[in-house]
Amino acid sequence: MADPRFFKKAGPFDLKTIAAKISAEIRNDDGSLKIDDVAPLDAAGPSQISFFDNPKYKDALTQTKAGAVILAPSAVEFAPEGAALLVVDMAYPSYAAVALMFYPHVSAAPGISPAAHVDPSAKLADDVTIGTGAVISAGVEIGAGSSVGPNTVIGEGVMIGRNCAIAANVTLSHTLIGDRVIIHPGARIGQDGFGFAMGAHGHQKIPQLGRVVIQDDVDIGANTTIDRGSGPDTVIGAGSKIDNQVQLAHNVVIGRNCVIVSQVGISGSAKLGDFVVAGGQVGIAGHLEIGDGAMLAARTGVPSDLPGGQQYGGTPARPMSQWRRELAAVAILAKRRKKKSG
Amino acid sequence: MADPRFFKKAGPFDLKTIAAKISAEIRNDDGSLKIDDVAPLDAAGPSQISFFDNPKYKDALTQTKAGAVILAPSAVEFAPEGAALLVVDMAYPSYAAVALMFYPHVSAAPGISPAAHVDPSAKLADDVTIGTGAVISAGVEIGAGSSVGPNTVIGEGVMIGRNCAIAANVTLSHTLIGDRVIIHPGARIGQDGFGFAMGAHGHQKIPQLGRVVIQDDVDIGANTTIDRGSGPDTVIGAGSKIDNQVQLAHNVVIGRNCVIVSQVGISGSAKLGDFVVAGGQVGIAGHLEIGDGAMLAARTGVPSDLPGGQQYGGTPARPMSQWRRELAAVAILAKRRKKKSG
Amino acid sequence: MADPRFFKKAGPFDLKTIAAKISAEIRNDDGSLKIDDVAPLDAAGPSQISFFDNPKYKDALTQTKAGAVILAPSAVEFAPEGAALLVVDMAYPSYAAVALMFYPHVSAAPGISPAAHVDPSAKLADDVTIGTGAVISAGVEIGAGSSVGPNTVIGEGVMIGRNCAIAANVTLSHTLIGDRVIIHPGARIGQDGFGFAMGAHGHQKIPQLGRVVIQDDVDIGANTTIDRGSGPDTVIGAGSKIDNQVQLAHNVVIGRNCVIVSQVGISGSAKLGDFVVAGGQVGIAGHLEIGDGAMLAARTGVPSDLPGGQQYGGTPARPMSQWRRELAAVAILAKRRKKKSG
Structure with missing residues (x-):
């Protein structure tokens, strides 16, 4: 096949x-x-x-x-x-x-491409793979069995654990990564977050001093962006799976074994518990908490705290059953008006 | 000008x-x-x-x-x-x-940059252009008149037809591409899709075995992501135009001459007919079918099958006229309540 | 810390x-x-x-x-x-x-990496920094104090002012950039916009002849995409801050000191005044104007002109107070129906 x-x-x-x-x-x-x-x-x-x-x-x-x-x-x-x-x-x-x-997984023979750029101060385990054109900066550490794809750029001091697969054209900085983490092409992790003191004469950039901490067994999708913390860290809990084109702002904390589907956006300092599922294109406002096991239907917009263990839908987010009732009520209302005027 | x-x-x-x-x-x-x-x-x-x-x-x-x-x-x-x-x-x-x-289109003089990395087993037609820092892996084939931009990474075995323009900083893998295809910078095509067997103790990755097949005359926008099929292929039909930051999940099938505007997300195994138009930020759930010529207003959310030849809007998607009636009914209802309480 | x-x-x-x-x-x-x-x-x-x-x-x-x-x-x-x-x-x-x-900002010692690819016709000020694997094409000009990250590709003729920081893995073409501009990793600026004359037998590409003009003190987020103008230019006004994964289509004009949060999409030829704030995942249709100081709540969908100085929410966008009244009216309606049938 x-x-x-x-x-x-x-x-x-x-x-x-x-x-x-x-x-x-x-x-x-x-x-x-x-x-x-x-x-x-x-x-x-x-x-x-x-x-x-x-x-x-x-x-x-x-x-x-x-x-x-x-x-x-x-x-x-x-x-x-x-x-x-x-x-x-x-x-x-x-x-x-x-x-x-x-179709057993076949790794390329480990080795550092002669066309990779590895800073002499980087510490690479013996069987690491570094692709053509990849840039490994000063002080980087990469554990046994991990690979870095072609033209990927790893910034100063980044730590990568064992058996990780970092794909091509990725950018990492200010990031600590556990074991068995998969990062798909084009992901951007560890850049400054969107922190400004807004003012009537312009907006002043707030220094961003935190890191991104990615625990074991996390997957990060293609072209996903995860900003470094502003002071606290941005954290992705063990076993969580993040799809393509997801945006995680500074100081976001994702619990363990969450599933975040593509094009979700999570604003600064939001905290998700464990086993939270967020469907595609969900939006979550900043500085709020979502409890363990909450399930957000695709395109849900979350403006405030949500208790765990329930399903939610709509913008602003409501319990799924309430959202369905409201949609039905509106449909009936519109039908009645049509009959009257028809 | x-x-x-x-x-x-x-x-x-x-x-x-x-x-x-x-x-x-x-x-x-x-x-x-x-x-x-x-x-x-x-x-x-x-x-x-x-x-x-x-x-x-x-x-x-x-x-x-x-x-x-x-x-x-x-x-x-x-x-x-x-x-x-x-x-x-x-x-x-x-x-x-x-x-x-x-302003006639002027191609750069064809040729392979001395700073490109081309595997000896790759088969390149005579007048192909390969940019600085581009990586062309083993077994790749590229047809006459096609160009690959600087720092783009083409994975093993990828086939590219004639007169294609692949821009800079693109990543391609597990992909077959027809003729006259344009791929804008930062597109990620052919990486593993978001396939997990979710479980109470964690989520197990499902091997992704399919390809991405891109037919003739397709355009793919900047930073768009298209995952390879999980077993079947992901397919983009001839003449379809895909804008920037679109997400197409594994096994998605797009018909011919569709127009998919920016930031649309289409979930796994969804099938679009021919000449479907999806406005910006539309979301389409997985495992459903949308008929030929369906037109989805910007931001429509599609949870289930839609017959072709009609316009839809709202989340969940309704026929355009019904959605408009419902919006009007709600506006009138709220106004009445305001009057009463005012 | x-x-x-x-x-x-x-x-x-x-x-x-x-x-x-x-x-x-x-x-x-x-x-x-x-x-x-x-x-x-x-x-x-x-x-x-x-x-x-x-x-x-x-x-x-x-x-x-x-x-x-x-x-x-x-x-x-x-x-x-x-x-x-x-x-x-x-x-x-x-x-x-x-x-x-x-934590004072410490720049890397300026200098051009021996592994950067700089066209001899490019004009670089003395203290410019160019990273490993970066590609600086013919006719590019870069002002004093600016830096270009590793594996970034700057296309022919692009002009960059003074004290700009262009991160890694960025793609720029057809773009003029002022002073003190920050561009985060993976941004794509200046590629062709989504311009097609749609037809019953297929869609014909419209040549894109304009530029992107980015004024002083602008920030552009990671993996954001900004298309060149189709004939007029795409313009980002001085002091405006653009977050990650924002999509700005051809001919968009953003005023001064706007704040555009992540995953916002703005369609072709839309014009925003000064100090406009667009929350996350906002969508704005093409060929419309939004007045100075308008504030769009996260996920607002804007189909037509909006006067400035007010807050808006919902899809289609309504004044914030009206949207809130409508949400409340629907919730009450659904509750009443539940009681009756319960």
Whole structure:
């Protein structure tokens, strides 16, 4: 399935081997079926394995020609008769593990490109990879197994932990990064925040003295921007995943295992708890707190504190059920007016 | 008009030559008028040619000092007495053709900068241009007449067709590009999408195995991000124009000749038909379909499928007329309440 | 307070010296108190100075352990008994000046990196700094005291004034820049705007002939995009501050001392007066005017002209008080319906 220009493929594997990898129960097969690739339900053939996770694709499941399908027990009844089944609790992460069997992550051979610019005072572990044209400034430290992409610029004193992947054309400064952090191309991390004392004759820049602290297992999307703290630090908690084109202003604190979808903007000094989910294009005002496990629907605008453990929508943000009721009330009101005037 | 620091100018041309180029009917002149530049209505002088296309600028037309104006038959009555007129069906594209007469596109002399980094296995057509500091990785292929800007990074195996212009500081990976594609600075194309199996103890990354396929005659704006497919490909149909800071998630399929204005975000696996127009800051949820010719007003939020051939506005998206009625109903309701309490 | 990896610190200073710098009245101390750092209210200790400006942090003021606090006369009553006070009219800009005493801006020693690529025809003042891998094209002029970061690309003919700071990985073309302008990493300035004559068979690109003109004392945020004019110029007025990920389309004119917060999008040919404030994620349609001193709440959508000197909110934009009344009216309406049906 995956384009050989971009991937080296492993396999084939028999179904027994795959099932063992993900602790799945095999149905409709003795485990000897040879599988040579993963593929989506609507494209898979008899020697390929697919997965079912999103109810929107129930028809695709019923009609699939895949040789085997990874699915939850509740989905078995919708599977086609011919297909071998790998029954698991969670189909999506199981699929991920199987995809990695066929397309194992292959790192480039570690090494420092002769066309990289590494300051002599930088401390690089032995098996670090530095791409062509990358700039590693004075005092930078990079841990074992980490890589820095071509033309990326790492400013003075930045620390990067182990097994991090910093992509191409990234800019980092005033930043401390933990282990296993992934930063996609074009991200800008650690530049001065938007701090001005506004005045009637112009606006005076406030010195920005803080850092960005990125804990372990964080992902940062392409062209996302994260400003350094103004005095306190800007902090991204362990395990949080940040999508593309997200803007995090100075002093923002993101808890652990949050999910921040693309084009979200979070203003200065806002604090998010753990496991907060913010849908695409959400906007969050400054100097407020959002509790653990709060879920913000796409495009929600948050002007003030929100308790955790609930869903919110609309601008200004309201509990999801209230927002839905209000939308319905307005629709009915407008319909009545139309009838009267019609 | 155009700053000589940035442009080489051609001309002057007489009005007859210009009219022939755009198949215009000349009025108020015998075609011998010498024109030496293009200029906006409010800045043009007697030896310059302007155009009228947007009704907002009717006053500027009436008061223009331009020697000649390109306009539609319906606008002739608003033109000033003295001006020569070039009457055409479509004033805007005709102006474009005339502007190109005065400011023809001049490519840099093709050639590979000695400070570019080109892998020996890359296949470059003879007249390709590669800028200073650009990185062309193993297995890349670039067709005749295409150019790659300074400090741009092209990842392994990427294919670029003929007469493409890839600007500076761009990152491409896992991408196949057709002919005559323009990519503006800072675009990020082909990085891993935001695919995680979310769990109570953290979020597991799903391997991303697909590509980005960009068909002929597509434009991609500055700092726009387009993620590779997760298994299927992300596809941008021929002739579609994408503005700056647009986010296209994995598996998004954009039809032909769509127009996607800046800061639009389209979530994973959404499918747009042909000739869809999305205004600025529109948000489109994942796994849905938008029909051919649908027009989304700026800032529309689309949570579910939309039939084509209609205009939509609001969040959640409603037919334009319904959204307008609802806004009006709310305004009246609030006014009544104010009166009562006032 | 500030991480020594990223900062060189000055001081200590006695309170008298600090008070003199900001013309403050000292209370609760004879001026001999030694201060060795700045710190936020909730982190400061007895040898550190803090400031109070935002009423949200009144409790932090009351409980602070800071040795001294900068504050306005009206806040004195909330200060803890032990703390020395520096009483000033405007606490925030006074704090800025004090922070600069402890953390003076240290420029890198000026000089052109041997790994920069400077065209021989470029004119650079003597004390200009050009970073590693930066590309300075033919005809570029850069004034005294300005710096260009690593891997930044400056296109042909661009002019940059004095004491400007252009960060890393920036792209500039077709642009004229005044003095003391700060451009953060990843900004894209001067590329072609989104100009097409849309047609039933495809969309024809309109040549873009204008420039971007950035006046003195402007700040431009990370990954912000500013397109060149189509014929007229795109103009950013003196003293205006533009945050991260802002999109300014061709021919936009921003007045003096405007504040444009992150993720704002402004469409083609829109004109903003002086001292306009646009909150985060605001969207402004094309070909309209916004008057001096207008304030747009975060996420406001502006479809048409707005008079200055007022606050606006909502989409479409309404005067703030009207928007609030409408939100309240809808909430009441929905509650009544719930009661009836409940």
